[in-house]
Amino acid sequence: MSKPIIATASLAGCFGCHMSLLDIDDRILKLIELVEFNKSPIDDIKTFTKQCDIGLIEGGCCNTENIEVLKEFRKHCKILISVGECAIMGGLPAMRNGIPVKECLDEAYLDGPTVGENKEKIMPNDEELPIITDKVYPLHEIVKVDYYLPGCPPSADLLWEALVALVTGKELEIPYELIKFD
Amino acid sequence: MEEKIKSIIKTSGNSPDRLMDILLSVQKEFRCVPEEAVSLIASALGISEADVNQTKTFYHFFSSKPVGKYAVYLNNAAVSGMMGMAEVADEFEKQAGIKFGETTPDGLISLDYTACIGMSDQEPAALINSVVFTELTREKVKEIVAGMKEGKTVESMVPEYGDGNNAHPLVKSMVKNNIRKAGPVCLGDYDAGKTLSKALSMNPKDVISEVQKSNLRGRGGAGFPTGLKWLFCSQESGERYVICNADEGEPGTFKDRVLLTERAKMIFEGMTIAGWAIGAKEGIVYLRYEYDYLLKFLNSILDEMREKNMLGKNIMGKGFDYDIRIQSGAGAYVCGEESALIESTEGKRGEPRNRPPFPTQSGYNEKPTIINNVETFCSAVKIVEKGGEWFSNMGTEESSGTKLLSISGDCKQPGVYEVEWGMTIKEMLDMVDATDVQAVQVAGPSGVCVPPSQFSRKIAIEDLATGGSMIVVGKQRDLIKDIVLNFMEFFEDESCGSCITCRSFNMILRRMVEKIVEGRGIKPDLDNMVQWGEIMRNTSRCGLGQTSANPVSTTISNFRELYESKVKDVDFQSDFDMKKAIIESCEAVGRPPVVHE
Numbered sequence: 196m197s198k199p200i201i202a203t204a205s206l207a208g209c210f211g212c213h214m215s216l217l218d219i220d221d222r223i224l225k226l227i228e229l230v231e232f233n234k235s236p237i238d239d240i241k242t243f244t245k246q247c248d249i250g251l252i253e254g255g256c257c258n259t260e261n262i263e264v265l266k267e268f269r270k271h272c273k274i275l276i277s278v279g280e281c282a283i284m285g286g287l288p289a290m291r292n293g294i295p296v297k298e299c300l301d302e303a304y305l306d307g308p309t310v311g312e313n314k315e316k317i318m319p320n321d322e323e324l325p326i327i328t329d330k331v332y333p334l335h336e337i338v339k340v341d342y343y344l345p346g347c348p349p350s351a352d353l354l355w356e357a358l359v360a361l362v363t364g365k366e367l368e369i370p371y372e373l374i375k376f377d
Numbered sequence: 378m379e380e381k382i383k384s385i386i387k388t389s390g391n392s393p394d395r396l397m398d399i400l401l402s403v404q405k406e407f408r409c410v411p412e413e414a415v416s417l418i419a420s421a422l423g424i425s426e427a428d429v430n431q432t433k434t435f436y437h438f439f440s441s442k443p444v445g446k447y448a449v450y451l452n453n454a455a456v457s458g459m460m461g462m463a464e465v466a467d468e469f470e471k472q473a474g475i476k477f478g479e480t481t482p483d484g485l486i487s488l489d490y491t492a493c494i495g496m497s498d499q500e501p502a503a504l505i506n507s508v509v510f511t512e513l514t515r516e517k518v519k520e521i522v523a524g525m526k527e528g529k530t531v532e533s534m535v536p537e538y539g540d541g542n543n544a545h546p547l548v549k550s551m552v553k554n555n556i557r558k559a560g561p562v563c564l565g566d567y568d569a570g571k572t573l574s575k576a577l578s579m580n581p582k583d584v585i586s587e588v589q590k591s592n593l594r595g596r597g598g599a600g601f602p603t604g605l606k607w608l609f610c611s612q613e614s615g616e617r618y619v620i621c622n623a624d625e626g627e628p629g630t631f632k633d634r635v636l637l638t639e640r641a642k643m644i645f646e647g648m649t650i651a652g653w654a655i656g657a658k659e660g661i662v663y664l665r666y667e668y669d670y671l672l673k674f675l676n677s678i679l680d681e682m683r684e685k686n687m688l689g690k691n692i693m694g695k696g697f698d699y700d701i702r703i704q705s706g707a708g709a710y711v712c713g714e715e716s717a718l719i720e721s722t723e724g725k726r727g728e729p730r731n732r733p734p735f736p737t738q739s740g741y742n743e744k745p746t747i748i749n750n751v752e753t754f755c756s757a758v759k760i761v762e763k764g765g766e767w768f769s770n771m772g773t774e775e776s777s778g779t780k781l782l783s784i785s786g787d788c789k790q791p792g793v794y795e796v797e798w799g800m801t802i803k804e805m806l807d808m809v810d811a812t813d814v815q816a817v818q819v820a821g822p823s824g825v826c827v828p829p830s831q832f833s834r835k836i837a838i839e840d841l842a843t844g845g846s847m848i849v850v851g852k853q854r855d856l857i858k859d860i861v862l863n864f865m866e867f868f869e870d871e872s873c874g875s876c877i878t879c880r881s882f883n884m885i886l887r888r889m890v891e892k893i894v895e896g897r898g899i900k901p902d903l904d905n906m907v908q909w910g911e912i913m914r915n916t917s918r919c920g921l922g923q924t925s926a927n928p929v930s931t932t933i934s935n936f937r938e939l940y941e942s943k944v945k946d947v948d949f950q951s952d953f954d955m956k957k958a959i960i961e962s963c964e965a966v967g968r969p970p971v972v973h974e
């Protein structure tokens with residue numbers, strides 16, 4: 196039987212969840228034995244080259260590119276997992292959700308204390324750029340998500356246990372400490 | 378302002394545990410609690426402004442901005458909605474020229490909604506400057522607003538007075554009692570003082586055992602054995618308190634209103650007997666603000682009882698000192714929960730406490746306290762008068778005695794009925810002359826929505842327990858929109874916000890119900906809602922969060938077909954709208970709102 200194929204992506208996240216995946220330390224060698232990676236920053240494959248079994252996504256959606264990537268993932272992955280607070284609830288980036296986008300953009304490009312010189316009041320509006328959405332959306336508001344791994348980031352142990360359970364078909368046993376956050 | 382506030386503080390007792398009274402008086406005087414008042418009160422009482430503010434902002438009837446000279450609070454509970462609230466609201470808006478939530482520019486009229494005001498048998502009803510107006514219609518609203526514009530007093534706009542003590546010179550209210558059936562316990566014959574004199578010649582322990590013998594269980598909803606509660610408290614040492622829970626906040630109940638109007642002495646007598654039984658010297662009635670129209674009257678009854686030596690020093694010459702005071706609430710459903718009620722009585726936010734310790738161990742001012750419902754105290758009087766056995770011979774095995782039911786909604790005879798426990802829903806519907814019934818909401822929003830297939834179930838603590846609220850829902854109603862959604866909006870508003878699950882899931886569930894009502898629901902939403910309700914039940918601190926998913930979970934379980942007819946049978950559906958999501962930012966940066974997919 197061929198190895199299960201995994202893809203990962205970071206959308207509106209901080210890459211902390213990916214870092215946590217690297218935190219499984221030497222178990223990464225075992226992981227490579229268990230699975231094959233496709234599109235992912237871990238192996239730097241930029242586009243899907245085949246259908247995958249599992250998609251892991253950190254970060255929510257704050258712009259049109261995030262949404263596009265997410266939809267690609269949904270198309271190419273049998274199982275899609277929201278990894279971490281940002282993917283599940285929008286996380287820190289969603290702090291802007293109560294503030295009108297225009298105010299955020301003004302603060303970032305015109306009025307903020309770190310803006311420097313912007314005499315012509317230029318806003319990034321090149322057609323090549325993704326468009327910022329009105330709010331930061333959690334993944335499951337846009338596509339169907341199969342599983343959720345909570346944490347900011349989810350601990351390496353939680354990611355490891357969840358992945359192993361998923362690819363081996365064993366029942367997931369999560370010790371309470373792994374999902375206790377206070 | 379400073380002088381006025383100082384004098385209010387002085388007359389209210391100048392102590393942090395009288396903060397509620399102080400704020401109520403300030404609100405009445407200035408039609409709001411201004412910033413300046415907050416700092417004056419804080420420094421006078423020796424507490425921080427944050428302390429004052431947290432109490433001030435917790436309650437519905439305290440405001441930062443002035444309400445109108447005529448402050449209208451229209452009841453938007455489900456029954457009010459069923460009886461035509463929307464029309465009444467529309468007429469108020471038309472006549473006053475403002476929307477609900479607003480005040481006229483001249484400050485004359487403000488319009489607000491409020492939760493159930495205990496008038497479900499005569500809806501739509503509203504409070505205007507704490508005067509009750511019932512059975513409102515477009516015509517009546519026209520007259521009322523015209524009266525406001527002419528500068529009439531609110532009292533003079535009351536068209537006629539209700540029956541019984543509603544017409545008492547200190548009440549002068551248009552509220553009707555609607556007593557449809559009097560039973561032998563609470564609404565039967567009553568001879569004030571007779572039982573108190575009997576009790577005071579008994580050993581307090583014997584009083585408690587008589588109550589235990591009766592198997593009386595609390596009438597406020599939770600059904601805890603009253604005698605046992607009294608026994609626990611009597612075994613504690615030191616100062617003790619008796620509190621009467623007259624918060625009656627569960628939408629659809631109004632039987633305590635009727636007892637407060639017609640059986641005030643009996644309630645106070647019951648509290649005094651309880652005080653004798655447990656060894657307390659002070660009793661407190663926590664009266665919901667919505668019943669403020671009864672306050673003067675109730676205080677006059679207390680005065681009368683003091684004059685007759687049924688209260689005060691050396692009561693009836695038996696060497697027992699005991700007195701009662703009334704604490705007003707200020708609009709918060711959760712304050713009916715006993716530990717929140719205690720917090721509120723101490724002048725704080727009505728936030729439920731962790732239990733244990735239970736109030737019988739550590740209650741008001743951290744002293745052992747019994748809290749009982751209005752009806753419980755009335756029942757206790759009859760029990761001591763006629764004996765526990767007499768009482769326990771009525772009702773069912775586990776629910777002895779009689780129960781006051783507040784029956785409202787789609788029936789021809791809404792009102793208060795005193796019946797023996799054990800009546801079936803079917804019998805009840807015949808009694809109130811209700812036909813074409815879709816469901817009966819038993820025990821208010823936090824109770825159960827019972828379908829016709831279960832109408833042979835009994836009204837009893839062991840089957841369908843109830844604090845008294847019975848709402849009949851006719852077939853013509855949209856159960857999910859008119860009832861379930863209304864109930865979830867109520868809980869969302871009334872959650873104290875302390876527990877994260879209660880704070881967020883009430884909102885989330887309300888939004889899910891809204892989604893279904895708007896036709897955007899999908900099948901998995903139903904199981905999700907039930908599951909989330911279960912999480913809320915298991916992780917909330919007090920009864921509010923533990924039961925507030927009931928409107929959703931009991932209707933999904935009893936009316937599943939109704940829900941299924943409204944949701945799409947798909948696995949997933951996104952409400953996300955790309956076009957809408959990008960319009961704002963494209964405008965802000967100046968680019969066409971086009972996404973190349």
Ligand SMILES: Cc1cc2nc3c(=O)[nH]c(=O)nc-3n(C[C@H](O)[C@H](O)[C@H](O)COP(=O)(O)O)c2cc1C
Nearest residue numbers: 595596597622624625626713714715749750753920
């Ligand atoms: C959210 C909430 C609201 C309540 N409201 C009332 C109320 O308005 N009146 C009442 O008597 N009990 C109410 N209760 C029940 C009280 O906590 C308490 O059980 C009752 O007053 C005890 O008196 P009893 O044993 O005589 O019923 C409420 C409970 C909860 C959780």
Ligand code: SF4
Nearest residue numbers: 208209211279280281
């Ligand atoms: S969940 Fe935490 S670690 Fe993961 S992307 Fe968000 S902020 Fe970073």
Ligand code: SF4
Nearest residue numbers: 873875876879919922
């Ligand atoms: S369950 Fe709700 S109302 Fe009760 S304490 Fe928690 S947040 Fe407050």
